[in-house]
Structure formats: structure tokens, C-alpha cells
Amino acid sequence: MIMSYHLLPGTILSSAKYFLFIKKGKKKGGSQEMESTITKLPLNSSRQLPRRYFNRVFALIYSAAVSALLYHHARTLLHHLTTTTTAFSFFITLSMLISDIILTFMWINSQAFRMNPITTKPYPENLEKVVKDFPALDVFICTADPYKEPPMTVADTVLSVMAYDYPAEKLSVYVSDDGGSELTLFALMEAAEFGKEWLPFCKENRVTERCPHAYFRSNFATNSVTRKIKVVSQASEDKDSAGCSMPNLIYVARQKSLTFPHHFKAGALNTLLRVSSVMTNAPIILTLDCDMISNDPSTPHKMLCYFMDYSIKPNLGYVQFPVCFFGLNRADIYGSEFKRMNHINPMGLNGLLGPDYFGTGTFFNRRVFHGGPSSMIEPDIPELGPDYVVKKPINDQATLNLAHHVASFDYENHSKWGSKIGFRYGSLVEDFYTGYHLHCEGWRSIFCNPRRPAFLSEMPIALNDVITQLKRWAVGLLEVAVSKHSPLVFGTRFIGPLMTHCYSYYAFGPIWSFPIMVYAFLPQAIMLNNISIFPKVSDPWFFVYVFLFLGAYGQDSLEFILAQGTTQRWWNDQRMWLIRGLSSDLFGTFEYISNHLGIATRGFNVTNKVNDDELRKRYDEGKFEFGVPSPMFVPLSTAAILNLFAFVFGFFQVLRWRMLDEFFVQMVLASFGVVNSWPFYEAMVLRTDKGRIPTKITIISAFLAWLLFAAISFIKKM
Ligand SMILES: O=c1ccn([C@@H]2O[C@H](COP(=O)(O)OP(=O)(O)O[C@H]3O[C@H](CO)[C@@H](O)[C@H](O)[C@H]3O)[C@@H](O)[C@H]2O)c(=O)[nH]1
Numbered sequence: 229m230i231m232s233y234h235l236l237p238g239t240i241l242s243s244a245k246y247f248l249f250i251k252k253g254k255k256k257g258g259s260q261e262m263e264s265t266i267t268k269l270p271l272n273s274s275r276q277l278p279r280r281y282f283n284r285v286f287a288l289i290y291s292a293a294v295s296a297l298l299y300h301h302a303r304t305l306l307h308h309l310t311t312t313t314t315a316f317s318f319f320i321t322l323s324m325l326i327s328d329i330i331l332t333f334m335w336i337n338s339q340a341f342r343m344n345p346i347t348t349k350p351y352p353e354n355l356e357k358v359v360k361d362f363p364a365l366d367v368f369i370c371t372a373d374p375y376k377e378p379p380m381t382v383a384d385t386v387l388s389v390m391a392y393d394y395p396a397e398k399l400s401v402y403v404s405d406d407g408g409s410e411l412t413l414f415a416l417m418e419a420a421e422f423g424k425e426w427l428p429f430c431k432e433n434r435v436t437e438r439c440p441h442a443y444f445r446s447n448f449a450t451n452s453v454t455r456k457i458k459v460v461s462q463a464s465e466d467k468d469s470a471g472c473s474m475p476n477l478i479y480v481a482r483q484k485s486l487t488f489p490h491h492f493k494a495g496a497l498n499t500l501l502r503v504s505s506v507m508t509n510a511p512i513i514l515t516l517d518c519d520m521i522s523n524d525p526s527t528p529h530k531m532l533c534y535f536m537d538y539s540i541k542p543n544l545g546y547v548q549f550p551v552c553f554f555g556l557n558r559a560d561i562y563g564s565e566f567k568r569m570n571h572i573n574p575m576g577l578n579g580l581l582g583p584d585y586f587g588t589g590t591f592f593n594r595r596v597f598h599g600g601p602s603s604m605i606e607p608d609i610p611e612l613g614p615d616y617v618v619k620k621p622i623n624d625q626a627t628l629n630l631a632h633h634v635a636s637f638d639y640e641n642h643s644k645w646g647s648k649i650g651f652r653y654g655s656l657v658e659d660f661y662t663g664y665h666l667h668c669e670g671w672r673s674i675f676c677n678p679r680r681p682a683f684l685s686e687m688p689i690a691l692n693d694v695i696t697q698l699k700r701w702a703v704g705l706l707e708v709a710v711s712k713h714s715p716l717v718f719g720t721r722f723i724g725p726l727m728t729h730c731y732s733y734y735a736f737g738p739i740w741s742f743p744i745m746v747y748a749f750l751p752q753a754i755m756l757n758n759i760s761i762f763p764k765v766s767d768p769w770f771f772v773y774v775f776l777f778l779g780a781y782g783q784d785s786l787e788f789i790l791a792q793g794t795t796q797r798w799w800n801d802q803r804m805w806l807i808r809g810l811s812s813d814l815f816g817t818f819e820y821i822s823n824h825l826g827i828a829t830r831g832f833n834v835t836n837k838v839n840d841d842e843l844r845k846r847y848d849e850g851k852f853e854f855g856v857p858s859p860m861f862v863p864l865s866t867a868a869i870l871n872l873f874a875f876v877f878g879f880f881q882v883l884r885w886r887m888l889d890e891f892f893v894q895m896v897l898a899s900f901g902v903v904n905s906w907p908f909y910e911a912m913v914l915r916t917d918k919g920r921i922p923t924k925i926t927i928i929s930a931f932l933a934w935l936l937f938a939a940i941s942f943i944k945k946m
């Protein structure tokens with residue numbers, strides 16, 4: 229049954245213009261409790277990585293070097309204060325000191341991940357022998373914009389999870405459509421029909437790639453399915469073509485209002501939490517982004533290996549699977565793998581309270597949305613409690629009425645939703661923020677990284693899309709860092725020092741922008757003015773710099789490569805760190821400040837998932853995609869130009885005056901900048917395709933680089 233309205237994507241709904249569509253109404257049987265049998269067969273195992281000893285010793289040595297450097301800076305600064313020096317050199321010393329303090333703070337934070345890395349392994353083959361009755365599973369899939377997130381992609385994701393190797397009567401898929409798009413609804417109805425053929429086909433043929441698109445891309449033997457598709461119209465209502473029951477598929481477009489904040493994805497997820505509570509109330513919930521397909525039908529079994537384990541069960545809040553990507557180019561030019569965030573750091577967190585919540589690929593214990601493990605918050609109505617037993621079928625009229633009621637725009641008004649219960653409001657990275665609160669409440673989590681990726685996602689392939697996404701994250705992270713719930717003031721009371729450092733590492737990540745800006749511009753602009761600011765090669769302090777640089781980069785690359793990375797991908801990953809600091813984090817900080825001053829409104833800019841063939845081709849060739857005149861490209865191109873000029877100038881100076889000793893560090897920095905900027909030079913000068921840097925950006929950047937140089941020479945003379 230459908231109550232449909234003509235909605236334009238993005239329309240703000242003013243009255244009860246939302247609809248709930250139930251594809252298949254069937255009573256979900258089974259108890260709400262997870263049952264398990266105590267047995268000796270292990271369901272999972274974990275292993276502490278031996279590298280923890282090395283990490284601890286190295287952290288000790290490195291911290292000695294860091295302290296020495298800070299001491300050196302402080303002494304120089306004091307020297308400036310007590311003797312008559314120019315404001316100019318004082319300013320330089322101060323900038324370097326602040327930069328190095330920030331780098332030190334972030335370095336300390338990053339050590340927390342290295343103290344006790346742990347990997348875990350599930351044994352799904354033992355599960356069936358141990359567990360008699362599988363718990364019900366509700367899957368939440370969010371979509372928001374049919375133009376940026378093609379309905380076909382959403383349908384693919386939906387089918388891939390509906391085809392899980394899981395009892396169909398225990399599986400329900402809820403789709404939240406914040407775009408209220410009829411296209412998406414239509415695609416889902418078609419998907420449900422197609423599913424009647426697709427699901428039995430997958431099960432009969434033991435297909436592992438159960439996302440239709442992925443399957444057809446890699447298999448040419450499609451005749452058998454296409455032949456079957458013709459039978460669709462004869463298939464019965466609730467059963468698939470083989471006569472088995474189908475999982476529930478429920479489409480929800482929540483009601484929105486101009487006068488009430490809808491809290492973006494967190495709001496959508498909370499609506500799904502309530503709607504699903506009323507309809508199926510499964511004890512386990514999987515949250516997925518609309519572009520994240522299931523790549524392994526046995527993932528629910530793997531996740532149950534943790535939830536069904538009595539030794540960890542009581543306070544296990546969620547099991548996080550890594551986000552893996554398809555379609556990356558060989559060099560992964562934008563560091564889209566996020567290897568550190570998605571693979572390396574979570575191992576470190578496994579040895580503490582567990583990984584942060586990634587927003588997608590996460591199985592939750594429904595109970596976590598109702599307060600801490602030992603402090604449950606009473607639900608508004610019994611039907612919204614975690615222990616509520618659903619007795620009626622999902623298309624029962626009373627159930628539907630209640631579902632509509634809890635999906636209305638003002639339902640959360642004056643309630644604990646978003647603050648004490650459900651997904652948390654207040655940050656654009658609602659995932660990070662929610663996981664953080666759960667850990668503070670006493671929940672634990674586990675990171676499970678099976679060899680075959682559990683989920684595969686798409687990622688943006690144009691630089692502007694990439695850094696726009698990172699900018700939104702930067703705003704969201706700052707919202708956490710600078711709030712009354714900041715890890716440093718709030719978290720530290722509940723999660724212990726190491727977890728506090730881990731959460732600070734992410735939340736304060738955007739402040740990396742400052743030292744990156746300083747190191748990308750200052751020494752170079754100063755060298756162009758013939759001034760040396762670092763210790764000479766013959767000075768012992770020089771070796772402190774060498775050790776700090778090589779130590780940090782060496783350890784980072786080693787960890788990257790140990791996590792199945794390549795040197796080339798590592799190189800691009802570190803470049804992305806620099807790019808992020810000069811664009812996303814910088815602009816994100818400004819945006820955060822202007823949001824707070826009320827100059828700009830806060831928004832969730834949905835990541836674009838549509839790419840044309842030409843763009844895809846350039847990406848596959850490993851070319852950076854600029855194309856659009858984005859203001860975020862300006863600091864990047866300015867740094868590229870300034871570093872090149874500094875390098876060329878420095879090179880001739882050194883030859884002419886034999887001053888390599890004085891300028892060595894500055895020369896290294898400039899050449900490092902030049903090597904990292906290579907794609908920029910290409911895109912400014914050599915390339916003629918659509919993805920090159922717009923001339924306008926190049927001109928503005930060249931002018932800014934000159935301005936910086938001129939400003940330094942002006943101040944120098946004062
Ligand atoms: O108002 C909104 C905005 C977004 N979404 C959905 O949220 C998901 C994530 O949005 P996307 O634009 O793809 O953002 P990403 O930055 O790629 O997502 C990452 O970062 C988000 C936090 O910023 C997390 O929510 C995601 O799970 C995580 O994959 C998508 O399915 C959207 O449809 C909504 O449902 N409602």
C-alpha cells in the first residue's frame with residue numbers, strides 16, 4: 229500500500245506528506261532474544277601483533293627527540309625575547325614552534341593506536357553447530373539524492389543484502405529516502421520483483437557476488453537469469469520463484485518540516501530505528517550507505533561469531549567491518565582507500581575499547597540506542613523499547629499507523645532522541661560522534677576484517693568531490709573537538725587516556741592544516757628572500773630534524789605496506805594528507821567558524837556518485853581531475869608554484885654561493901613540495917584535457933605566491 233505524493237527531491241515537506249511503503253507484509257516470527265548454546269567450539273580468535281613491542285620502544289625514543297626539538301624552539305624564542313631582535317624573526321620562530329607543538333600533539337595521539345594492535349578472526353563454520361536459532365536482522369540503507377545517488381545503485385545495494393545467506397523471515401531491509409524520490413521508490417519496487425528471481429538464483433548457484441551489477445560485470449553466463457526473469461509476473465506475492473519466503477523490504481521517506489531540523493543522516497537513521505522497532509524490532513541492526521554493496525553473503529554469520537560469544541557479549545555494542553572500495557586506480561591517487569583510518573588504526577583500537585563507528589558496514593546491538601549497558605533509558609512507548617516483542621504482521625493497520633506516527637517530523641520534539649538515545653545529533657560526522665558516545669557509555673566494539681571484503685563501496689574520482697567530502701568531515705570533526713563533549717574534557721572521564729588520544733587524533737585532525745600550511749609556504753618564501761631558518765647540516769640539531777622526519781615517515785610507510793599496501797599507494801596517501809591540510813581542513817575550519825558566527829548555514833553536502841565515462845577514463849589513467857574552478861584548489865596550486873620557484877632559486881643560490889649547508893633543510897622541503905606537486909604542474913601546463921587546472925586558478929595562485937614572497941621581503945626590511 230502506498231500513500232504517495234509528488235515530491236521533488238529536496239523539497240521540504242510542510243505537512244503529513246510522507247509515505248511508507250511496504251513491499252511485503254509478512255509476520256516476522258521468532259523471539260527477539262538472541263539465543264545461543266554454550267559450547268567449546270570457538271567462534272572467534274584474536275591475536276596481538278608482535279609489532280607492539282617495537283612501537284612502544286620507538287615511541288619512547290621518538291618522544292625524546294620531540295622533546296629536544298621543542299626545547300630548542302623554546303630556547304630560541306626566549307633568546308629573541310631577551311635580546312633585541314626583529315619582530316620578523318620572532319614571528320618565524322613562533323610559527324615554527326606552534327606548528328611543531330601541533331605536530332607533537334597529533335603524534336602523541338597517533339601513538340595510542342600503536343600500543344596494542346589486535347586482529348580478530350571469526351569462525352563462521354562453527355556457528356551453525358553452536359547456534360540453533362538465528363536472531364532477526366534489520367538492515368538500514370540511507371539515500372538522499374536521486375541525482376547524486378542513482379536509484380539503480382540503491383537497488384543494487386538492497387538486492388545484495390536481501391540475498392544474504394540468512395533465514396529470509398528474519399531479514400528486513402529498510403530504505404530511508406531523504407530525497408523522497410519516486411524514481412528511487414520505483415527502482416525499489418522493480419528490485420523487489422527482480423529479487424524474486426535473483427535471490428533463488430544466487431542461492432541455487434552459490435553465487436558469491438550477490439549485487440546484480442557486480443555479478444553481471446564479472447560473469448557472462450547470464451542467460452539463465454534473464455530467461456527466468458520472464459516468469460516474474462507469475463510469481464506469487466510474498467514468495468520468490470522457488471516458493472521460499474522473501475525478506476521484508478520497507479521504503480520510508482520520513483516527513484520533514486521547515487521549522488524543525490531534520491538532522492540529515494542521523495535523523496534518517498533515528499526514524500528507521502523507530503519504524504523498524506514498531507515493525508520487526510530485530511535485536512541486530514546493520515547500517516549501510518546506499519552505495520555500499522554486500523560482497524559476501526556470509527557476513528551475518530561472521531558478525532554473529534562475536535555477538536553470540538558469551539565471553540564478549542554483555543557489552544558488545546557493534547561489530548565494524550572495513551570500508552573497501554571497487555574501481556580504485558592502481559596508484560590510488562587520492563588515497564581513497566583510507567588505509568590508516570579503515571584498516572590500520574582499527575586494529576589498534578581493537579586492543580582498546582574497539583573501533584570508532586564508520587557509518588556504514590556496521591552491525592549494532594539494538595540495545596545500544598537505549599542508554600549504557602547497565603543504565604537503560606525507558607522508551608517513550610513500549611513499542612519503541614529494545615525488548616518489545618512484535619506480534620502483528622508488518623502490514624497490520626495499527627502497526628502502520630504507529631509507524632507513520634513515529635516517522636512524523638515533530639515526533640522527536642522535546643525528546644531524548646539524538647542526545648541520549650539513538651544516533652547522536654550535533655556533528656556532521658554523526659557516525660564518529662555516535663560511536664564516541666557509545667564508548668563513553670560503556671559499550672565496546674570489534675573490528676572484523678575478513679580476507680574477502682564484506683562490503684564494497686564506490687568513491688569519488690574527481691579531486692573536487694574528494695576534498696569536498698573531506699571538508700564536510702573536517703567541519704563535523706571540529707564540531708566534536710570544540711564542544712562540551714570534546715574528547716579532551718568529556719571523553720577523558722569515561723574512556724581512559726588511550727581511547728581519548730585516539731578520538732582526539734580524529735576530532736582534532738583538521739588542525740594539521742596549520743603546520744602543513746606553515747611548512748608548505750613559510751620556509752620557501754623565506755628562502756626566496758635569501759634567509760636561512762633551519763640548523764645547518766654541520767649543526768647537531770640538524771640530525772634531530774632528520775630523525776624526526778625519517779622516523780615518522782618511515783614508520784608510517786612501514787605500517788602502510790604491512791597492511792597490504794604498495795609504496796606507490798603510500799606515496800599518494802601521504803600526498804593526500806598534505807592536500808587535505810591545504811584545502812579541506814583549511815576551508816573546513818573557515819566553514820566551521822562561519823557556521824558558528826551564523827554567517828553560513830550548516831549542511832550535509834551529499835557526495836556525488838555519478839561519473840561520466842571520460843572522467844572515469846582519466847581517473848583510470850591515474851590523472852588528477854581538476855576541471856572546475858574550485859576555490860579549494862587555490863592554496864594547493866599556490867603551494868605548488870611557490871615550491872617550484874623556491875627550489876629553482878635555491879638551486880642557483882646554492883651553486884653560486886656554496887651555501888648548501890645553510891639552506892639544506894629548506895631545499896629539502898622545497899624539493900619535497902615539488903615532487904608532491906607534480907600532478908599540479910602537469911595539470912597547469914602540460915595537459916589539454918577537460919580535467920586540467922582552469923587557467924583562472926593558475927593565474928590567481930601565481931599572483932598569491934608572488935604576494936607571499938613580496939610580503940616577506942617587505943616585512944624583512946621593516
Ligand atoms: O541528509 C542526508 C544526508 C546523507 N544521507 C545519506 O548518508 C550516506 C552518506 O552520505 P555520503 O554523501 O555518501 O557521505 P560520505 O562522506 O561518503 O559518507 C561517510 O561519512 C558520513 C559522515 O559524514 C557517514 O554518514 C557515512 O556513513 C560515511 O560513509 C548516504 O547514503 C546518504 O544518502 C542521508 O540519508 N540524509
Ligand SMILES: [Mn+2]
Pocket residue numbers: 517519835
Ligand atoms: Mn559515501
